[in-house]
Amino acid sequence: MTTTTSTSAPVRINPSTWNEPFRFDHAQLRPAPSRTLSIAGQASVDEQGQVLHEGDVAAQISLAMHNIEEILRMADMSLADVTMLTIYTTDVPATLAAYSALTERLDTVAATPPAALVGVTALAFPGLAVEITAQAAR
Numbered sequence: 001m002t003t004t005t006s007t008s009a010p011v012r013i014n015p016s017t018w019n020e021p022f023r024f025d026h027a028q029l030r031p032a033p034s035r036t037l038s039i040a041g042q043a044s045v046d047e048q049g050q051v052l053h054e055g056d057v058a059a060q061i062s063l064a065m066h067n068i069e070e071i072l073r074m075a076d077m078s079l080a081d082v083t084m085l086t087i088y089t090t091d092v093p094a095t096l097a098a099y100s101a102l103t104e105r106l107d108t109v110a111a112t113p114p115a116a117l118v119g120v121t122a123l124a125f126p127g128l129a130v131e132i133t134a135q136a137a138r
Helices: 057-074 092-097 100-107
Strands: 002-004 011-014 027-029 036-043 082-089 115-119 130-137
Touching: 036 057, 057 082, 057 092, 057 100, 057 130, 082 092, 092 115
Parallel strands: 082 115
Antiparallel strands: 002 011, 011 027, 036 130, 082 130
């Protein structure tokens, strides 16, 4: 079991290490936040809701994460403030193969939020392979 503590960072709780390549902690203990942000499912869509990057899971993950980062920025937060990610996908193997599109963004701020990867049969719009929800707090 590993735990990491510092005065500003969450206490990272990991009873094993298999999760490390995926950049998530099994759990995190944080002080009570003064602000929380709930982010609805973000996907690879443009401002009019049209699906972009159909058939390209890495590009879909990248745009979904970009959308999350933009919402975080508007709330004066960053990926370092994310307390939970849920990645919904219609193709788990393809999402795992393209997972670096997510971990590269988390690595820029050394973020390891608890996360879940959930296989589903369909998402909101035809052509979507990935949708990501997030919780953030500060």
